[in-house]
Amino acid sequence: MGIQKKHGKGRLDKWYKLAKEKGYRARAAFKLIQLNKKYGFLEKSKVLLDLCAAPGSWCQVAAEAMPVSSLIVGVDLSPIKPIPRVITFQSDITTDKCRATIRSHFKTWKADTVLHDGAPNVGTAWVQDSFNQAELALQAMKLATEFLAEGGTFVTKVFRSKDYNSLLWVFNQLFTKVEATKPPSSRNVSAEIFVVCQGFKAPKRIDPKFLDPRSVFAELSDPTPNNEAKVFNPEIKKRKRDGYEDGNMTQYKEVPASEFIQTTDPIAILGSLNKLSFDQPPNGDVALAALDKLPETTQEIRDCCKDLRVLGRKEFRNLLKWRLKVREKFGFATKKSVKEAEEEVAEVESMDEELKIAERLQELTDKERLRKKRERRRENEKKQKEIIRMQLHMTAPTEIGLEQSGPNGDNSMFGLKAVDKSGAADKIAKGKMAILKASDSRQDHDSGLGSDGEEESDEEQDRLDRELDSMYEQYQDKKSSIDAKFRAKKARKEHEDGDWEGFTADKEGSDDDEELEEDSDDSSDDETPSKGPLLTDLQGVDNKAGGLSRRAAQFFDQDIFKDIGGIPEEKVESEDELEEGEEEISADLDALEIARQDAPGIEPDSDSDVPEAEEAESSDEEGFEVVKSKANPWDDEPRKDGRLDIDIITAEAMTLAQAIASGSKTTADLIDENFTKHSLKDRDGLPDWFLDDEGKHDKPHRPITAAGAAAIKEKLRALNARPIKKVREAKDRKKFHAAQRLEKLRKKSALLQDEEGMTEKEKASSIMKLMSKAAKKKPKQQVKVVVARGGNRGIAGRPRGVKGKYKIVDARLKKDVRGEKRAAKKRK
Numbered sequence: 001m002g003i004q005k006k007h008g009k010g011r012l013d014k015w016y017k018l019a020k021e022k023g024y025r026a027r028a029a030f031k032l033i034q035l036n037k038k039y040g041f042l043e044k045s046k047v048l049l050d051l052c053a054a055p056g057s058w059c060q061v062a063a064e065a066m067p068v069s070s071l072i073v074g075v076d077l078s079p080i081k082p083i084p085r086v087i088t089f090q091s092d093i094t095t096d097k098c099r100a101t102i103r104s105h106f107k108t109w110k111a112d113t114v115l116h117d118g119a120p121n122v123g124t125a126w127v128q129d130s131f132n133q134a135e136l137a138l139q140a141m142k143l144a145t146e147f148l149a150e151g152g153t154f155v156t157k158v159f160r161s162k163d164y165n166s167l168l169w170v171f172n173q174l175f176t177k178v179e180a181t182k183p184p185s186s187r188n189v190s191a192e193i194f195v196v197c198q199g200f201k202a203p204k205r206i207d208p209k210f211l212d213p214r215s216v217f218a219e220l221s222d223p224t225p226n227n228e229a230k231v232f233n234p235e236i237k238k239r240k241r242d243g244y245e246d247g248n249m250t251q252y253k254e255v256p257a258s259e260f261i262q263t264t265d266p267i268a269i270l271g272s273l274n275k276l277s278f279d280q281p282p283n284g285d286v287a288l289a290a291l292d293k294l295p296e297t298t299q300e301i302r303d304c305c306k307d308l309r310v311l312g313r314k315e316f317r318n319l320l321k322w323r324l325k326v327r328e329k330f331g332f333a334t335k336k337s338v339k340e341a342e343e344e345v346a347e348v349e350s351m352d353e354e355l356k357i358a359e360r361l362q363e364l365t366d367k368e369r370l371r372k373k374r375e376r377r378r379e380n381e382k383k384q385k386e387i388i389r390m391q392l393h394m395t396a397p398t399e400i401g402l403e404q405s406g407p408n409g410d411n412s413m414f415g416l417k418a419v420d421k422s423g424a425a426d427k428i429a430k431g432k433m434a435i436l437k438a439s440d441s442r443q444d445h446d447s448g449l450g451s452d453g454e455e456e457s458d459e460e461q462d463r464l465d466r467e468l469d470s471m472y473e474q475y476q477d478k479k480s481s482i483d484a485k486f487r488a489k490k491a492r493k494e495h496e497d498g499d500w501e502g503f504t505a506d507k508e509g510s511d512d513d514e515e516l517e518e519d520s521d522d523s524s525d526d527e528t529p530s531k532g533p534l535l536t537d538l539q540g541v542d543n544k545a546g547g548l549s550r551r552a553a554q555f556f557d558q559d560i561f562k563d564i565g566g567i568p569e570e571k572v573e574s575e576d577e578l579e580e581g582e583e584e585i586s587a588d589l590d591a592l593e594i595a596r597q598d599a600p601g602i603e604p605d606s607d608s609d610v611p612e613a614e615e616a617e618s619s620d621e622e623g624f625e626v627v628k629s630k631a632n633p634w635d636d637e638p639r640k641d642g643r644l645d646i647d648i649i650t651a652e653a654m655t656l657a658q659a660i661a662s663g664s665k666t667t668a669d670l671i672d673e674n675f676t677k678h679s680l681k682d683r684d685g686l687p688d689w690f691l692d693d694e695g696k697h698d699k700p701h702r703p704i705t706a707a708g709a710a711a712i713k714e715k716l717r718a719l720n721a722r723p724i725k726k727v728r729e730a731k732d733r734k735k736f737h738a739a740q741r742l743e744k745l746r747k748k749s750a751l752l753q754d755e756e757g758m759t760e761k762e763k764a765s766s767i768m769k770l771m772s773k774a775a776k777k778k779p780k781q782q783v784k785v786v787v788a789r790g791g792n793r794g795i796a797g798r799p800r801g802v803k804g805k806y807k808i809v810d811a812r813l814k815k816d817v818r819g820e821k822r823a824a825k826k827r828k
């Protein structure tokens with residue numbers, strides 16, 4: 001590139017301005033920055049070779065991103081102004097001299113990264129160009145194979161031409177991973193694309209054919225000229241920018257601008273030539289001289305004519321319009337002209353008409369594409385934000401989808417921006433968005449417009465969806481590995497979904513087949529996709545599979561459930577006929593069934609899952625109740641029948657149970673009440689995270705009565721009044737020791753009874769003595785108080801010279817306690 005001039009204001013885009021702002025020598029700097037953002041090769045490199053480096057913006061970026069003591073060598077045909085921490089020299093990368101100079105700089109080192117951004121110097125130093133771009137890239141790769149370390153990265157620019165696939169094939173032979181990408185800063189009109197080859201295989205011997213342009217590009221056919229007319233044809237989606245013609249050693253073609261005016265095929269000229277010249281030939285071209293002086297030949301037109309290769313559609317259109325105007329002026333294309341001229345004019349005008357239609361079409365499709373792109377981006381950004389929030393543990397996955405977006409897509413109140421002051425989210429987002437943007441722009445570039453693009457965007461959308469789903473799964477796995485509560489919740493949900501077997505097998509690995517079969521039988525009974533806690537609770541006490549749980553039995557022992565009448569058998573049977581959308585109703589019927597079975601006069605199931613021993617254990621003569629502690633209501637173990645042993649814990653459930661028990665609700669009422677928007681929800685195809693979230697927040701609100709709330713309150717009060725585990729254990733120990741002492745006494749008195757040398761009176765008095773001794777309380781062991789001082793302070797273990805029980809007290813505390821006692825005495 002070196003000293004290439006920029007033509008037209010369009011070339012001075014935001015990257016150009018940004019490069020100026022940041023002090024980079026060329027806008028190309030951003031291409032490397034964006035490539036590195038995606039692949040991250042610079043930070044990992046200690047030695048880098050930049051082929052075709054002038055003016056040196058890639059070297060600048062490398063020097064910034066690589067570790068401080070790295071070796072960076074840059075080479076170009078053009079001189080490169082010195083760059084701190086970078087060695088540069090001027091040479092042709094296709095020569096042996098260049099190789100030798102690189103070697104002299106590298107000594108024994110090998111490069112971790114080789115960059116190549118070379119383009120033949122068309123137009124300025126074209127006489128030197130003996131290679132086209134693809135050949136230059138192959139040449140760069142040849143150097144890379146010599147200087148790259150094993151596993152190293154090679155980044156090269158290539159143009160989309162026929163050589164492209166051959167090049168890719170060669171790269172694939174030498175690297176483990178080859179990816180072509182177009183960074184956002186690379187102009188869409190440019191046919192350039194960057195190939196990032198990672199993991200250099202460093203083979204001991206490379207077949208010379210791989211590096212010989214004649215064999216690599218052997219199958220090339222004749223180059224097809226770039227027919228710009230195709231660009232305007234809406235049928236053709238892809239821009240034809242075939243790169244430089246193959247076999248054309250000089251690459252460079254220019255004709256006088258007058259020829260463009262006179263030709264009947266202007267498109268062919270625009271598509272195949274490099275320059276329209278206004279330079280006067282020695283013999284003097286009159287038409288050209290006149291053309292040069294025309295007011296229509298503006299500076300912009302002249303600039304456009306200087307380099308046809310870099311022009312976009314707009315510039316081509318301007319040139320064609322200019323040609324028409326000039327032809328009119330010169331009298332080439334008027335209706336009054338000779339027949340051929342008429343034909344030609346007609347042809348040109350029809351082209352103009354066509355142009356207009358094509359342009360209009362183009363505009364419309366462009367608009368539509370932009371709209372779709374914007375939508376896609378907005379969607380992606382939203383998803384990214386959610387993922388970031390999850391990554392930062394700022395949200396539960398169930399909160400996804402609840403975000404309120406402001407008018408500009410920003411989260412107004414609970415936005416990440418407001419919380420993330422360090423900009424961590426931004427960094428993550430940028431990384432991700434860079435990939436997204438890159439893929440977006442790649443799509444645009446590759447697909448042009450229309451259905452191709454849409455298909456690709458659909459695929460992209462699918463990919464993002466899949467990515468989001470798998471991230472959500474990962475999140476759930478992670479959460480369940482650290483959060484017991486979450487695990488239990490998940491298991492409960494799986495149970496509701498009929499996935500209970502899986503959980504049992506997972507959790508209890510050793511479960512035998514029989515048990516698994518049992519479970520699966522049960523779970524097939526209730527294939528309810530999702531139910532609110534109320535329904536689950538009631539189902540938890542479902543008695544269908546055999547007997548009430550102990551808790552359920554205790555619960556329904558309450559006075560309120562006395563005197564419940566039975567429900568006619570037929571009504572309950574109708575449950576079988578309920579369809580899938582009526583699971584909630586069936587759950588309510590379960591509750592009804594429970595209430596019915598618990599009613600007096602109805603025999604409880606004999607094979608209740610509460611073992612007799614456990615029942616007996618729950619109470620003793622002293623009225624001491626052994627209660628299974630349950631710190632967490634969700635930590636329920638599944639019962640043998642696969643259902644959870646869950647108590648009714650919500651006021652809604654209690655209210656419903658009471659209503660059923662009191663007979664104020666009939667089966668018909670329950671069925672009616674459950675036909676809501678919730679019972680007919682279509683969950684097909686919705687992502688898990690969405691369903692989870694919806695299940696949490698979008699559920700029916702059940703009425704609560706004062707009696708129901710009071711019953712739950714009372715229940716909780718009773719629960720809270722139970723002794724804590726420690727106290728229960730201490731009491732148990734006491735009982736156990738007493739039983740042991742009694743047993744001992746019994747044995748001793750039995751021995752005394754059998755004693756032959758003693759009279760009955762003596763025996764009786766001995767037994768009395770034993771009994772009074774056993775009844776005597778042992779004197780409490782004195783606890784020695786040791787003041788933590790000097791040697792005692794902070795030492796773990798028994799203090800020196802202290803026997804028996806001891807207690808370490810703090811000197812300050814001791815004084816304070818004494819002071820308090822004194823003060824209390826005084827007050828008295």
Ligand SMILES: C[S@@+](CC[C@H](N)C(=O)[O-])C[C@H]1O[C@@H](n2cnc3c(N)ncnc32)[C@H](O)[C@@H]1O
Nearest residue numbers: 001002052054055056057058077093117118119
């Ligand atoms: C696009 S510019 C490189 C820009 C550079 N990456 C930067 O960031 O500043 C392409 C360069 O390739 C160089 N080039 C073309 N053929 C070359 C060759 N055979 N040997 C060395 N350099 C060459 C040109 O001189 C030109 O400076």
